[in-house]
Amino acid sequence: METMTRWVLGHRRLVILVWLVLAAAGIATVGDTVDRLSQGSELPGRPGQQANDLIRERFGGTGGRNAPLLVEVTVPDGRRADEAEVRDAFDAAVRRATPPGGRHASFASTGDPALISADGRSTVALVYPPGGEGPKAYGDAPARVRAAVAGVRIAGAPVGVTGRPLLSGRDNGAARSPIAETLLGALGALVVLGLTFAGGLALIPLLTAAIAIPTTFLLVGGLTRVTDVSFIVQYLVALIGLGIAIDYALLVATRWREERDRAGGPDPAGRVEAIVRAATTAGRAVLLSGATVALSLAALVVLPVPFLRSVGYAGLLMPLVSVAVTLTLLPVLLYVCGARLDVPRRTRRPEGRAWSAIARATTRRPVLAAVLGGALLLALAAPALTMRVGQPQVTALGRGGEPARVFAAIDGAGFGTGIAQPIEVATDGEPEALARRLAAEPGVAGTIAPAGWNSGGLRVVDVWTAEDPATDAGRAAVGRVLAAARAMPGVHAGGGPAQDRDFADAVYGALPLVLAAIAVFTFLVLMRSLRSIWLPVKALVLNTVSVAAAYGAVVLIWQKGYGSELLFDTPATGAITVWVPMAVFAFLFGLSMDYEVFILTRIREAHLDLAARGVRDTTEEAVVIGIGRTGRLVTSAALILFLAFVALSTVPVTDVKILATALGVGIVVDATIVRGVLAPALVTLMGRANWWFPHHAGGPRGGRGVDGPEHAEHPGVASGPARTLDRIDAEPPRPETG
Structure with missing residues (x-):
């Protein structure tokens, strides 16, 4: 160096x-x-991905994982949505709104009562525009559909447009x-x-x-x-x-x-x-x-x-x-x-007075500090046990505005919340029989099998649940539909809910392997660099609990809704976006380890310096020096990252807000409770065990660590290589010459 x-x-x-x-x-x-940059989130080899690829290939890039836009009208009392005048006028508006190359389904084109409300006053149509993958999948289609029905009134009632792409803020590149x-x-x-x-x-x-x-x-x-x-x-x-x-x-x-x-x-x-x-x-x-x-x-x-x-x-x-x-x-x-x-x-002064005082208080009563800090972290982490992964509920995607009003009307009319993201089932058999079979599954609100959704003998049936797929009831209904559909020969079940389940299985099925890889690699690097066995173990445990606390906080704020309305004007999502927990773990684990490394290297440096001066019991004083000299630094660094995540949370996309919340809470918790209280308390309690390192684990005696004593603050140890640390507290060190 x-x-x-x-x-x-x-x-x-x-x-x-x-x-x-x-x-x-x-x-x-x-x-x-x-x-x-890729806009997709493909899962090669998974049944949902295979079904969606097949549907999009046969039907001009429409549907599959991409949710439909929903066109809706509710006529005044005394009129019915299935009467000929209303039906034909609404069908004409839907056809005019469907982009070239897209496909649609309305009551007029299917005759299916699932598209008429129980009271007969409301009707809804599904419009699948052609497009790609990801947040730009729809291009300008949502804006074009809205423009096509703007000002259109049927029986005196306005025609509205909604759907996941509009509610999530992803229409026409709304994500900044x-x-x-x-x-x-x-x-x-x-x-x-x-x-x-x-x-x-x-x-x-x-x-x-x-x-x-x-x-x-x-x-x-x-x-x-x-x-x-x-x-x-x-x-x-x-x-x-x-x-x-x-x-x-x-x-x-x-x-x-x-x-x-x-x-x-x-x-x-x-x-x-x-x-x-x-x-x-x-x-x-x-x-x-x-x-x-x-x-x-x-x-x-x-x-x-x-x-x-x-x-x-x-x-x-x-x-x-x-x-x-x-x-x-x-x-x-x-x-x-x-x-x-x-x-x-x-x-x-190299030491910050406030952090030095905190460190001294912690080291004087390390057991109390460890118990209180640990209890607080475990309390924050406890809600993580109830985490559900999936797409956020549709009702949480948008607040206010025309799309939210229209979807509230659809939901209130009893069409079923799952209509915003149907399961798309492709078959080369009889679609009407398939639709009837799947409609019988508990929790299913509607099925449609439009005659026009036919390409080379492949037909598509749409199935949607009464409850949002992000809820427990909705997830269970989706599971039953997928199991029933995939048990039939020649049937491929896809759509957003199917691919979300496959995504969760692929990510969290491999979770033990990922956790093991991170833990092993991180332990080896820290062990070799810090020349300690127990300091890396402590760091891994604290980082894991810190991430769990971030999970618990994000479950409370977003999944359960305690604070989401106050902070983001958004109701509870009911689920945490499927990819967020894994991304949070990888980023937060690494970023938290930053602070751990900053503190531990300075504590180790102080320990070596004190030992070189003949101090017998170095650990407590080394902790005070290390925390005093890094506390202000870690606080400033954490605050900078926190403000970056606050900026990220202003993106008008719920998924990104959830990610930013988890990272921001995790950084604050880590820089305060973990590094300010638990880390110094545990290092103090471990005493000389912190510095135990077997000879064979680090090579020959005298191997150098991350910031060995050749860089210590006092000339008495500035010129020689580091000594092995297994016995450094047992005897006063003798300066060595290289």
Whole structure:
């Protein structure tokens, strides 16, 4: 690390030029990169995906996983929707609204009473426009359908349009580009950095992020040329990448300021030494943090789901690029303009008084702190046991506006909430008999088998449930329909509910493998770097409980609705979007480990320093020093990430809001309860066991750790390699020479 830092400082112009070229190339190609992102979430080999592919291939790209648009009218009292005048006028409006290449079903075209309400006053039609996959699947079709019926009145009643694409805010590209959210996140980060550094030095972490984000987009663009990369990656790179890059730069810049205040001096040699010492201490922690984040995200590639695999592939790039920028460009920036920007310059205490006081209180009563902190975390995590994964309920997708009003009318008329996302069943047999068979299943509200839905002998039957598929009753009804349909020869059951079930089975069926991969890889990296067996174990346990607490909070807020209306003006979703829990685990586990690494490396450094000075019982004081010197840093870093997730939650798409809520709550819980209370309490309770490390696990005696004592703060241990830690508390260390 020291050699590399001295090299980049000796080749400052080259380093700056290379990063500027990469960032400029990323900015120039970002539009093409975003255009090449995949909009789908395919599940090759799964029965729902196979059925949807078959339907879309035969019927011009309509239907399948894509839910229909719903056209509705409710005539005044005294009139009926099935009378000839109303029926024909409504059918004409539906035909006019159906985009070229689309398919529709109305009472006039099917004669099916499932499309007429029980009181006879309301009728609904299903319109499937042609389109692709993902949030842009419908193109401008929703807007065109709404425009086609705008102002149309039948028997004096207006014709309305609704459906999942309109209620979810995904019509005609309503989901914003990440630029607005990134600017909001950067503004929040600037405020936090300004308070942290109290000077122009706050600009340097933002500058590193401004280089890291477009460079990551450049690499993602290259990745899109060899594999499909999900559209969600653009949000993750922009906002999570912003937080990671700033956090890493914040860690090194803070340590540089501390080293400069201690011994840097105004002369060029002093400037270099302060940067080198910061890079070889905090820089090693950044390297280890980046490795743990990358490992947690890489575990997504073992899932048999291309959508999440692409998130894993692209997610690897974010910490790797941020680490590279932090370890190469940041030292150059600190050398060139760090001292100029860090004004007014004054000597500062390396320990934060507030966090030192918290650490001392925790270490004096570690059992009480561990019990209280653990109880609070378990209470937060408990609701996670009731988590349901699936699509959010339709009633939670939109609040206010014409689409929400129209859907409320459809639901109130008794058509069944599941009509917003029917099961599409393809058959080469008799569709009417199939429709009657499936209509007999408990929980089914309606079935239709339009004669016009025939392509080369393949017919499609639509089945929908009385309750939303996101509810327990709806999920059970969907399961019965799928089982009954797939038991028949020549029948393929698809649609959104079918593919959602397949997605959940594919993701969570592989969950043990993913968890095992993350745990094993992370443990090995931390064990080798921290030269400890029990510190990595503690870190894994705390991170797991922290993620569980985030799950519990998001279940309370979104699935059960305690706060969703107050915070987001949205009712309970009834379920957590199927891909969110796994994505939250991979990202939050890695990001939380960042803070664990920052704290543990500083505690270990203090422990080695105290041991080198002959202190017999080092653990408690090392914890106080480590927490005191990292508490303010971790708080600032967590607040920056939290503000980035707040910005992400402003995207008008419920799925993204759920993801942002889980990540935001998880970061706050981790930076306060876990790192501020539980981590120091457990390290204190474990005492000398923290530093136990068998000789054979780390190679020959004298192997170096993440920030070995060659980089400790006192010259008594500054020149020799690290000693093995299994006996460091048992005897006073003897300085060794290399």
